Amino acid sequence: MIDASKPLRVLVPEGSSTSAREAITILGLAGHHVELCDPSRWCLARTSRFVRKFHHCPGLRTDPAGFLRFVERLLASQHFDVLLPTHEQGFLFARVGAQLTSRVALALPDFAAYRTVHGKAGFSRLLDQLGLPRPPTRIVRSAEELRAAVRFPSVVKTSVGTASRGIWFVRDAGDLNRALGDLESGADFADEVLVQDFIAGTTEKAQSMFCRGKMLGFHAYQQVAAGIGGGEAIKQSVSRPAIRGYIETIGAHLGWHGALSVDVIMPLDSDTPLLIDCNPRLVEPMNAYRAGTDLVDLLLRVSRGEIPASLGESRAGVRTHLAIQALLGSASRDGTRRDIIRECGRIVMGRGAYRDSTEELTPVRLDWLSAVPLAMTAVLLLGSPRIATRLARGGFGAHLLDRASIRVIEREDFLRDASTGRPGEGRDP
Incomplete structure (x- = not known):
């Protein structure tokens, strides 16, 4: 563990996600100095006694260049030991690479590796390449291809999407028509769309921490009760050595550096776990913390260039709730x-x-x-009670990426525009 007598100054670059909120609690309990920036003045993590200072910043989705300039100016004007991305800021930070790591400790893989698992289509292809199990999947680019590929029941997903955005459960022709209407109105066929056979089973998540391709920590939990949008309301830690092996293979192949999380289905009719989605980031680390695996501490250490000893297995049966x-x-x-x-x-x-x-x-x-x-x-x-759906959508804010902002960040001239602040490419708060 990091010596609590020497607290670190940590900048968390968003506070709207549940992952950020939980990471801040763990950082605060360890005695670290935490500052937070977010495009929403009323983000979830701001209401924490562990946040020493809040910085209002441009949105990652609405103004990625302006968001990057804001973070860089903050790092230049104040001393921070670690920049700790807890959500999709990792995509942007991996893109700029050494531009940030010359100023602050930060643990991320190279941009090519990050891109591979950030999109659902890329992750599906990677699983095929590595021979790892997943549900039967087809990748399509048009409504006609989707109609030909779907088998009821199926799950239809856009390649880019988080927090359960861009997912449709298709049980019959009516569901399919509704999904097609949403996909066409959102111009989602401009990118790849996945069709996966629906697999009945238990939803689980596996979390890990890597240092240059070597796994240092692993934790898994199963969903006991669902909240809104498919997220976990109650979860319980489990022992999953097979899944650990799968993720170890992925991380070693990509030379992964930092946090990596995977969603899994445990089928009712099979003992083989099926990997369904990947999150190249820290995801709600508190269950792991309670089960004896402090992924946040590992991430701080890896960010600062340490090579910590690998942690033992988490305790199974630890139950937590949101x-x-x-x-x-x-x-x-x-x-x-x-x-x-x-x-x-x-x-x-x-x-x-x-x-x-x-x-x-x-x-x-x-x-x-x-x-x-x-x-x-x-x-x-x-x-x-009907306001529940609207409240849940409050988490789909400007701290998240969409297809347009991803394309802006991927452009060859993005770094130049971000540094010069060309009109239309960024604005300061």
């Missing part, structure tokens, strides 16, 4: 005010699925300010 996700999930499933009150009671009293579970997103006993978003969510849902 109360906000649980309440949103209850409301989104046609929940009534009475249902929401009952869910609140179960969470507070630790009953039912919450028995022996600890809160990971808004740990009020550790961070009293985290009560603010939790209380606001409960009050708004009690006022109108």
Whole structure:
């Protein structure tokens, strides 16, 4: 572990994701000085006693060049030991490479490796190349190809998308027509679209940390109860040596450096885990932390050029929950005010699925300010349960990438435009 008597100054470049919120709690508990920047003044992570200072910045999606200039100026004007991307900023930071690492410690693979797993189509091809298991998948570029490729039931996905955006469950012709309408209206066929056979099973996530292709830490958990949009409301740590081996193969092949997470389906009719999606970043690290695997500490060490000893296996059976996700999930499933009150009671009293579970997103006993978003969510849902979907969409903010912003970042002249601030390519807050 990093010596808590020598706290690091850490800049977290977004605070709207659940992953950032949990990483900040772990950083704060370790005694590190945490500062945060985000395009939303009311982002989730701002309500934390562990955030020493907030910086309002341009949006990664709406103004990637301006966001980069803002971060660079912040690094030039203040001392930070580590830049800790917790979401899609990693795509931009990997693109600029040495431009940032000359100023601050940062752990990311090279841009080619990052691009390979950032898109679902690229990750699917990588799994084929490495001979790793995944659901039967077809990649299409038009409505006609999609109609020919789909087999009911299927899951249709855009190649780029996060937080459950760009995913359709297609069970019949009606679902297919609705998906086609959304894809065509969003011009998503300008990029690749995936069609995967639907596999009945349990959703799990596997998280890992690498140093130049060597795995240093691994953790896996299964979904016990779903929140809104398919996210986890309750999760429990599990032992998955086979999945560890798969991710070790991926990381070694790519020479991965930093955090790498993979979504997995454990089929009901098979013992073979199927890899479905990849997140080239840290994802909600608190369950791992509670289970004895501190991925945030590993990421800090790797960022600073250390080569830590590999961690042992996480403890299985550790249960954690996200109360906000649980309440949103209850409301989104046609929940009534009475249902929401009952869910609140179960969470507070630790009953039912919450028995022996600890809160990971808004740990009020550790961070009293985290009560603010939790209380606001409960009050708004009690006022109108139907608002759940709208509240969940608040997480799909300007801290995320879309197809247009990705193409801007990939352009050959992006670095020049970002440094010169050409009109139309960036604006300061």
